[in-house]
Structures are given as structure tokens and as C-alpha cells.
Amino acid sequence: NAGVTQTPKFRVLKTGQSMTLLCAQDMNHEYMYWYRQDPGMGLRLIHYSVGEGTTAKGEVPDGYNVSRLKKQNFLLGLESAAPSQTSVYFCASSPDRGPLRPQHFGDGTRLSIL
Amino acid sequence: DQQVKQNSPSLSVQEGRISILNCDYTNSMFDYFLWYKKYPAEGPTFLISISSIKDKNEDGRFTVFLNKSAKHLSLHIVPSQPGDSAVYFCAASDNQGGKLIFGQGTELSVKP
Numbered sequence: 001n002a003g004v005t006q007t008p009k010f011r012v013l014k015t016g017q018s019m020t021l022l023c024a025q026d027m028n029h030e031y032m033y034w035y036r037q038d039p040g041m042g043l044r045l046i047h048y049s050v051g052e053g054t055t056a057k058g059e060v061p062d063g064y065n066v067s068r069l070k071k072q073n074f075l076l077g078l079e080s081a082a083p084s085q086t087s088v089y090f091c092a093s094s095p096d097r098g099p100l101r102p103q104h105f106g107d108g109t110r111l112s113i114l
Numbered sequence: 115d116q117q118v119k120q121n122s123p124s125l126s127v128q129e130g131r132i133s134i135l136n137c138d139y140t141n142s143m144f145d146y147f148l149w150y151k152k153y154p155a156e157g158p159t160f161l162i163s164i165s166s167i168k169d170k171n172e173d174g175r176f177t178v179f180l181n182k183s184a185k186h187l188s189l190h191i192v193p194s195q196p197g198d199s200a201v202y203f204c205a206a207s208d209n210q211g212g213k214l215i216f217g218q219g220t221e222l223s224v225k226p
Contacts, residue, residue, distance in 0.1 A: 004157070031212050042118075042203060042216040043158070050212075058213065090157055097212035099146035100165060105157030 002026050006091050006106035013081045013113050021076040021109050023091030031094045032074040033058075033103060034066060036087040043090060049074055050097065081113045117141045118206050120217035127224050133191040135220050137204030140185065144206040148214065149178060149189050152201045161202070162189070194224045 007022045023032065030051050035043040035058075045058030049068040063085060065077045074093075078085060088110050092103040119138045127133045137147075145166040150158035164171040164178045164187070171178050177190045191198055204217040 033213075035216075040123075040218055042120075042218040043205075043214075044216070045213055048213065059215075092157075094212055097209070099207040099209040099212065100148070100163045101212070102148065102160030102163070103212075103214065105159070107155065107157045 004091055004093055004104050004106035006089075006109050008109060009107070010110045011112070013078075013111065015081060015083060015113060017081050018077070018079050019081065019111075020078075021089055021091075021111075023074045023076070023093075023106060025072055025074075025091075025093040025104070027093060027095070027104065028071070029093035029095050029104070030071075031097060031103075032068065033092040033094075034064070034074065034076045035090045035092065036060065037090060037108075038087050046076065046089075083113045085111065086113045087111060115140075116218070117144075118204055118215050118217040120202075120204055120220045122220050123218070124221045124223070127194045127222065129196055129224055129226050130193045133189075133194045133198065133222055133224065135189040135191075135202050135204075135222065137187045137189075137217050138185060139187075139206050141206070141208065141215075142185070143208040144215075145209060146207040147178070147180060147187050148205045148207070149176075150203045150205060150216075152203065152219070158203055191222075194222075196224050196226050198222060199224050 047066040148163040205214040
């Protein structure tokens with residue numbers, strides 16, 4: 001019973017490098033989300049998707065791109081990593097937009113940009 | 115501008131006593147509120163929720179109270195157990211696309 005799986009769990013990058021974080025869910029959920037968690041800031045929404053082939057901006061989208069080519073996968077890309085993007089990244093999914101429908105989270109990707 | 119605020123970064127409680135975690139919000143369009151619990155190196159997990167048509171929702175040891183006029187909600191845990199030690203996040207939604215706005219979190223420590 002995997003739920004939401006994030007790959008990789010840890011990564012260290014140099015400034016200017018690019019990388020892609022992968023999120024996969026096996027619950028057939030329509031909605032998927034990418035958050036970042038920073039000390040004293042809680043979780044902030046980066047981008048989200050309301051279905052296969054769709055993406056939308058959240059609170060802090062700058063410096064990130066996303067794609068949802070398959071319903072079960074949601075990719076987060078950093079084209080040119082910056083130290084300010086050092087954070088813990090969480091992916092989440094939910095079955096629909098119902099406001100009290102809990103989002104199911106992965107265990108996070110810890111990313112350090114040197 | 116922080117629309118959802120948890121002003122206590124940490125809280126320490128004795129096992130068996132009540133834990134009260136507080137959350138304030140500024141956006142009057144928020145109608146739905148959720149609490150998540152997070153252990154180290156894991157993702158947040160859903161705990162309990164409430165909509166603005168209610169002022170209280172209870173689930174076992176967990177109760178959430180909502181005071182809409184004060185834009186304040188609180189999570190009560192009775193009795194507190196050592197396994198409740200975690201970071202608790204308050205989140206709010208205005209039902210726009212399922213998006214949630216999270217508070218900064220409160221780290222609860224329950225001492226045996």
C-alpha cells in the first residue's frame with residue numbers, strides 16, 4: 001500500500017544545476033500538489049494539478065516548473081537551482097477538490113543547494 | 115502576509131493532561147479547516163477537520179473548536195500521550211481548487 005512515493009529522498013546540488021523531483025501516487029487521485037517546507041514558514045504550495053495534462057501556480061511558483069503527463073505522476077523541475085531553493089519538498093494528492101478531503105502526503109525530498 | 119498563524123512554535127505537556135494547540139487566520143473567505151500531524155522524516159498525515167457551519171468536531175481524543183467571529187480555532191488532545199509528540203499544522207481552505215494554506219506548525223512534546 002504505497003500511497004504517495006517521492007524520488008529521491010535526499011539530493012545535494014550545486015548552484016545552477018538542474019534536477020527533477022518525481023512524485024507517484026497509486027490511489028487514482030485527480031488532484032496533486034507540490035509544497036515546500038521551510039523553518040518557521042510551514043508548508044507553502046508551489047504548483048498543483050487538477051488532472052492529467054493540467055498544471056496551475058500556487059503561492060511560490062517562481063523558479064519551478066511542473067508536468068502531469070500521466071495521472072499518477074507529478075514532476076517538479078528546477079531548471080537552475082539556487083541556494084534559496086534549499087528546502088524539504090512534499091508531494092500530496094487528493095481524490096477531488098472537496099475542501100475537507102484530506103490530502104495524502106509523501107515522505108518528502110530533502111534538497112540542499114550549495 | 116501569513117494568512118494562517120500558529121503563534122506557539124512549541125508546547126510541552128505532561129502525559130495524561132490536556133494539550134491545546136491554537137491557530138488564527140485572517141482571511142474571512144476560509145470556510146474549511148484541517149489539522150495535520152507530522153513526525154520527523156515523514157509526510158504530514160490528516161488528523162481532523164471542521165467546516166465553518168460547525169463550532170466543534172470530535173474524533174476520539176481529538177476535538178477541534180472553531181470561533182469564526184474571532185477567526186480562531188484550537189485543537190484539544192485529551193488525554194495526551196507520548197505518541198502524540200509531533201509537529202501539528204493547521205490548514206485552511208476557501209474551496210478554490212482544493213488548495214490549502216498552512217500555518218507554521220507547533221511542535222508538541224508529551225512527557226511521560
